[in-house]
Amino acid sequence: MVINAETGKGLSQVNxxxxxxxxxxxxxxxxxxxxxxxFELPLTxxxxxxxxxxxxxxxxxxxxxEIKFMLSREFLTMNxxxxxxTRTKKLHDNVSIATEIITKNDIENSGSRxxxxxxxxxxxxxxQTSVEGGTVLNILGMDSRYILILMDGQPITGxxxxxxxxxxxxxxxVIKVEIVKGPNSSLYGSEAMAGVINIITDDEKxxxxxxxxxxxxxxxxxxxxxxxNNGSRNISINGVKPFKDVRIKFNADFDVIENxxxxxxxxxxxxxxxxxxxxxxxxxxxxxxxxxxxxxxxxYEKGKSKxxxxxxxxxxxxxxxxxxxxxxxxxxxxxxxxxxxxxxNYVQVRPWGDLEKDDTTSEEYVEYELLLNRKFGxxxxxxxxxxYNALYRSDRVSFGKQKIxxxxxxxxxxxxxxxxxxxxxGLRVDNYSEYxxxxxxxIGLMYRYKENWKFRTSWGKGxxxxxxxxxxxxxxxxxxxxxxxxxSELEPERSDGITIGLEYTILTxxxxxxxxxxxxxxxxxxxxxxxxxxxxxxxxxxATFSGFEFMYQWKISNQWDTRWGINxxxxxxxxDIIIPNTIPLSISGMVNYKYPNNFLNISINTKWVGSxxxxxxxxxxxxxxxxxxxLRAYALIMLRSTININNHFTISLGVENAGDYTNNRxxxxxxxxxxxxxxxxxxxxx
Amino acid sequence: xxxxxxxxxxxxxxPFIGCEDKDSDKVNSIVINEVTTDNVNDGPYYYHxxxxxxxxxxxxxxxxxxxxxxxxxxxxxxxxxNVMVGIYNSIxxxxxxxxxxxxxxxxxxxxxxxxxxxxxxxxxMVTHKISVSDDNYVIYCTITHKVYKLHFDEYSSGVVxxxxxxxxxx
Numbered sequence: 001m002v003i004n005a006e007t008g009k010g011l012s013q014v015n016x017x018x019x020x021x022x023x024x025x026x027x028x029x030x031x032x033x034x035x036x037x038x039f040e041l042p043l044t045x046x047x048x049x050x051x052x053x054x055x056x057x058x059x060x061x062x063x064x065x066e067i068k069f070m071l072s073r074e075f076l077t078m079n080x081x082x083x084x085x086t087r088t089k090k091l092h093d094n095v096s097i098a099t100e101i102i103t104k105n106d107i108e109n110s111g112s113r114x115x116x117x118x119x120x121x122x123x124x125x126x127x128q129t130s131v132e133g134g135t136v137l138n139i140l141g142m143d144s145r146y147i148l149i150l151m152d153g154q155p156i157t158g159x160x161x162x163x164x165x166x167x168x169x170x171x172x173x174v175i176k177v178e179i180v181k182g183p184n185s186s187l188y189g190s191e192a193m194a195g196v197i198n199i200i201t202d203d204e205k206x207x208x209x210x211x212x213x214x215x216x217x218x219x220x221x222x223x224x225x226x227x228x229n230n231g232s233r234n235i236s237i238n239g240v241k242p243f244k245d246v247r248i249k250f251n252a253d254f255d256v257i258e259n260x261x262x263x264x265x266x267x268x269x270x271x272x273x274x275x276x277x278x279x280x281x282x283x284x285x286x287x288x289x290x291x292x293x294x295x296x297x298x299x300y301e302k303g304k305s306k307x308x309x310x311x312x313x314x315x316x317x318x319x320x321x322x323x324x325x326x327x328x329x330x331x332x333x334x335x336x337x338x339x340x341x342x343x344x345n346y347v348q349v350r351p352w353g354d355l356e357k358d359d360t361t362s363e364e365y366v367e368y369e370l371l372l373n374r375k376f377g378x379x380x381x382x383x384x385x386x387x388y389n390a391l392y393r394s395d396r397v398s399f400g401k402q403k404i405x406x407x408x409x410x411x412x413x414x415x416x417x418x419x420x421x422x423x424x425x426g427l428r429v430d431n432y433s434e435y436x437x438x439x440x441x442x443i444g445l446m447y448r449y450k451e452n453w454k455f456r457t458s459w460g461k462g463x464x465x466x467x468x469x470x471x472x473x474x475x476x477x478x479x480x481x482x483x484x485x486x487x488s489e490l491e492p493e494r495s496d497g498i499t500i501g502l503e504y505t506i507l508t509x510x511x512x513x514x515x516x517x518x519x520x521x522x523x524x525x526x527x528x529x530x531x532x533x534x535x536x537x538x539x540x541x542x543a544t545f546s547g548f549e550f551m552y553q554w555k556i557s558n559q560w561d562t563r564w565g566i567n568x569x570x571x572x573x574x575x576d577i578i579i580p581n582t583i584p585l586s587i588s589g590m591v592n593y594k595y596p597n598n599f600l601n602i603s604i605n606t607k608w609v610g611s612x613x614x615x616x617x618x619x620x621x622x623x624x625x626x627x628x629x630x631l632r633a634y635a636l637i638m639l640r641s642t643i644n645i646n647n648h649f650t651i652s653l654g655v656e657n658a659g660d661y662t663n664n665r666x667x668x669x670x671x672x673x674x675x676x677x678x679x680x681x682x683x684x685x686x
Numbered sequence: 687x688x689x690x691x692x693x694x695x696x697x698x699x700x701p702f703i704g705c706e707d708k709d710s711d712k713v714n715s716i717v718i719n720e721v722t723t724d725n726v727n728d729g730p731y732y733y734h735x736x737x738x739x740x741x742x743x744x745x746x747x748x749x750x751x752x753x754x755x756x757x758x759x760x761x762x763x764x765x766x767x768n769v770m771v772g773i774y775n776s777i778x779x780x781x782x783x784x785x786x787x788x789x790x791x792x793x794x795x796x797x798x799x800x801x802x803x804x805x806x807x808x809x810x811m812v813t814h815k816i817s818v819s820d821d822n823y824v825i826y827c828t829i830t831h832k833v834y835k836l837h838f839d840e841y842s843s844g845v846v847x848x849x850x851x852x853x854x855x856x
Contacts (some may be wrong), residue, residue, distance in 0.1 A: 267842075306722075307842035357843075616811035625811075665810070
């Protein structure tokens with residue numbers, strides 16, 4: 001029998017193998033397994049499970065009674081499969097490109113409801129609420145325009161102000177988030193100039209599962225003034241039902257935010273977010289898998305004042321159909337067709353009936369993707385192609401409609417020499433219908449010394465194709481009478497970056513890593529003034545983004561663990577002036593305490609942001625100007641405790657921004673808040 | 687004993703009930719006027735407090751787009767030269783019931799305009815949004831010697847809502 005050392009209960013789906021033989025099995029729902037002999041003694045029995053420390057036991061005499069194995073969870077994720085850095089599944093431990101994983105546990109301990117909140121708790125990440133809607137996220141000091149954000153490996157359609165609104169991606173069905181740093185256009189093309197964030201929602205587990213979570217959240221100010229009315233409420237439900245060859249998944253999320261300061265800034269009183277989705281995986285035989293996935297997201301915003309009523313309706317639909325070959329001896333392939341649509345309708349009506357604005361933006365995206373890979377011993381050759389067609393309609397762009405078509409091919413060779421040296425070579429060619437081809441190479445290297453030390457370095461080129469808005473916007477800021485026109489002659493932004501990192505790991509105890517990065521940008525796209533009152537975009541000569549980050553994870557005991565990150569950023573343009581929104585120094589930390597038998601889990605998350613001088617865009621001068629005063633250093637503290645009533649039911653209580661720090665101009669805009677969450681989970685192993 | 691306690695409680699409530707009525711009377715003695723301007727992008731707007739109407743020939747308050755330099759314009763309020771203005775923020779707008787000391791008033795010249803010392807409308811370069819000042823303005827008309835309190839509540843796409851009331855002279 002195999003037992004979870006933390007809960008004392010049987011662990012299902014554990015691999016049990018007699019070493020140097022073909023004999024093996026997996027444990028059942030109660031953690032039990034049977035191996036029927038006869039076997040030649042002595043033999044070595046190995047039990048392994050992803051996320052748990054592997055155990056071996058030598059058996060040198062006949063055993064008639066039950067053998068027990070106690071498996072402890074691995075503190076670190078090094079034996080987890082990651083996919084983002086190479087577009088093939090690979091053990092985290094063996095990936096030559098620096099990859100950070102935010103696990104399901106980290107997500108739960110953070111108490112975050114959406115990806116924007118989750119990421120903003122980390123050092124080197126800052127978040128600003130845009131008054132025109134959406135969230136402006138800076139990662140390593142770089143605007144999120146330069147970080148490619150994927151959902152299960154696919155780009156997210158529908159941007160506002162050229163950015164993906166990460167507050168529209170709820171964490172309830174997110175299994176993990178993989179963050180790959182450095183230019184990655186050799187694999188992903190446009191936007192992967194400084195890194196890739198892949199939000200993964202499927203762990204491919206085949207157990208039957210249903211999970212229901214409800215949450216109520218409110219700020220201290222609102223509770224004191226209005227009692228418990230007008231708080232934010234959320235219900236999410238997701239489940240998996242496996243059949244013989246088919247697996248069905250479903251998910252639904254309802255999120256209501258009312259009269260919250262974060263949305264009142266953009267003159268909204270209530271936001272309603274609704275997600276529905278489902279997928280069907282079908283394995284007609286052991287070598288093929290066909291998946292169909294559908295997700296629909298609706299966001300409805302309402303604002304009412306004495307002078308204006310506003311309604312914003314956002315609708316996002318994603319469909320994908322994929323066919324994957326598995327366990328092939330030669331080539332494995334995966335092909336998928338994805339169609340994404342996005343629309344945003346913004347209406348302003350005066351209370352006395354006059355229609356002021358009725359503005360619609362929509363985007364349609366169709367992509368075919370083929371990925372091929374073949375193993376040559378420990379080495380993997382990957383190649384693939386992508387073809388996509390994007391159509392953009394907006395009342396704010398010239399001629400109201402624009403489209404773009406792209407063909408890309410890429411190849412990559414992942415070369416491993418014994419267990420010590422891994423290298424990766426990749427190249428991608430993107431051919432756009434609107435401008436010239438872009439070639440993006442990448443080289444990565446990892447050297448392992450004595451199992452515990454890893455040295456990683458990578459060099460790559462990245463690019464970002466100018467957005468529809470940057471090329472074709474034609475809009476007048478009615479309040480201040482400045483106009484913004486696009487520049488159809490814009491060239492893609494290009495980056496050339498290196499990362500150098502050193503990592504020390506003891507799998508069961510701690511991990512320490514330091515990484516330096518330096519990215520040189522060419523043709524960076526920036527606002528500029530053509531003439532007074534008329535703004536546009538231009539490619540500027542160069543800019544340099546550099547910095548380092550230090551990360552530390554330590555399992556102090558079975559009850560205590562802690563994680564820390566320090567991030568220093570130095571981003572400057574060609575004139576050696578700090579790039580706007582660069583926050584030079586930030587530190588994040590998390591301390592977790594687990595009461596024995598997992599009855600209680602307490603997490604403290606903190607983030608400290610160093611003093612800096614913000615910059616503001618002055619439309620009169622047509623440039624960013626430094627604010628008169630420096631913003632003082634500040635710290636945010638988040639607390640969460642989870643009580644596991646039993647295996648199926650948990651209650652969580654949390655306090656956000658416990659120090660009640662707010663800044664009405666630069667954020668955070670919301671002061672101290674608290675929440676209560678009830679979660680029910682029923683899981684039946686196969 | 688229970689009846690005695692109930693009776694004592696009712697007696698204790700009487701002074702509070704009385705005070706509340708008295709306060710309401712005071713508030714009710716001042717007539718608050720709520721005004722919504724026209725859209726400034728359709729043309730200048732002029733308002734006369736005493737007449738309580740739009741009047742481009744005789745006005746106290748004007749609202750129009752001001753050249754903010756660099757080809758930009760900015761919605762801006764200004765007062766006629768025949769009125770003086772004071773800022774009265776030590777109490778809330780609703781609590782202002784009588785005219786403050788005359789020392790509070792000074793010439794209005796451009797103080798309420800965009801970029802002025804007590805500008806009504808401000809442009810936030812972080813949010814790129816126009817917002818109204820939270821100041822309470824007290825206006826003294828040098829012709830009629832009447833005093834008004836004035837507060838701006840909201841700006842939205844060229845339209846402003848403000849409240850004003852005539853105050854008893856001290």
